[in-house]
Amino acid sequence: DAKTTQPNSMESNEEEPVHLPCNHSTISGTDYIHWYRQLPSQGPEYVIHGLTSNVNNRMASLAIAEDRKSSTLILHRATLRDAAVYDCILRRSGGYQKVTFGTGTKLQVIP
Amino acid sequence: EPEVTQTPSHQVTQMGQEVILRCVPISNHLYFYWYRQILGQKVEFLVSFYNNEISEKSEIFDDQFSVERPDGSNFTLKIRSTKLEDSAMYFCASSEAVVQQETQYFGPGTRLLVL
Numbered sequence: 001d002a003k004t005t006q007p008n009s010m011e012s013n014e015e016e017p018v019h020l021p022c023n024h025s026t027i028s029g030t031d032y033i034h035w036y037r038q039l040p041s042q043g044p045e046y047v048i049h050g051l052t053s054n055v056n057n058r059m060a061s062l063a064i065a066e067d068r069k070s071s072t073l074i075l076h077r078a079t080l081r082d083a084a085v086y087d088c089i090l091r092r093s094g095g096y097q098k099v100t101f102g103t104g105t106k107l108q109v110i111p
Numbered sequence: 112e113p114e115v116t117q118t119p120s121h122q123v124t125q126m127g128q129e130v131i132l133r134c135v136p137i138s139n140h141l142y143f144y145w146y147r148q149i150l151g152q153k154v155e156f157l158v159s160f161y162n163n164e165i166s167e168k169s170e171i172f173d174d175q176f177s178v179e180r181p182d183g184s185n186f187t188l189k190i191r192s193t194k195l196e197d198s199a200m201y202f203c204a205s206s207e208a209v210v211q212q213e214t215q216y217f218g219p220g221t222r223l224l225v226l
């Protein structure tokens with residue numbers, strides 16, 4: 001499976017935008033880029049996913065580089081509730097599959 | 112908003128005892144999963160289940176583990192004879208049947224402590 005690389009931790013001030021980077025230089029053409037997050041003492045939570053184009057939803061935006069070797073999860077206004085571990089995951093296309101979690105980026109939001 | 116629920120939230124058991132962890136997936140979902148997370152480590156896949164049979168299982172999911180969908184709503188994980196190293200958070204997840212990319216919705220977890 002293609003591997004992703006993320007910083008271990010990041011900090012953000014509350015109400016400021018946060019850009020969480022992810023490198024995936026060995027991504028294949030059929031790999032989708034997924035982001036999940038895990039809040040303290042909770043189960044993982046889906047955030048967003050995309051293939052080639054940038055994506056927006058109510059939680060976040062996903063910016064995908066033109067060569068698809070990197071992507072950035074954007075939280076437009078960080079809140080204290082966004083403090084979590086954010087995991088960038090590659091998943092092959094074609095139906096259901098397990099989610100293979102990594103160690104992710106631990107985001108700390110400073111009031 | 113529909114959600115995955117799990118019971119119990121905490122379970123303490125003696126080594127060698129059997130435990131059953133229960134999950135109620137989202138009602139129109141067809142794919143079901145169990146994951147676990149040992150304290151301080153990443154979430155690990157255990158097993159996926161579709162159409163009343165196991166679709167995929169990891170190396171962790173050995174003969175001591177089994178899954179079942181006993182009725183139209185519950186999805187259970189049984190550990191036949193628990194070991195100390197089974198102590199972990201166990202998460203159930205479910206997803207709809209979609210063609211390309213499915214989103215998995217996770218429950219809040221069951222914290223299992225084996226003494």
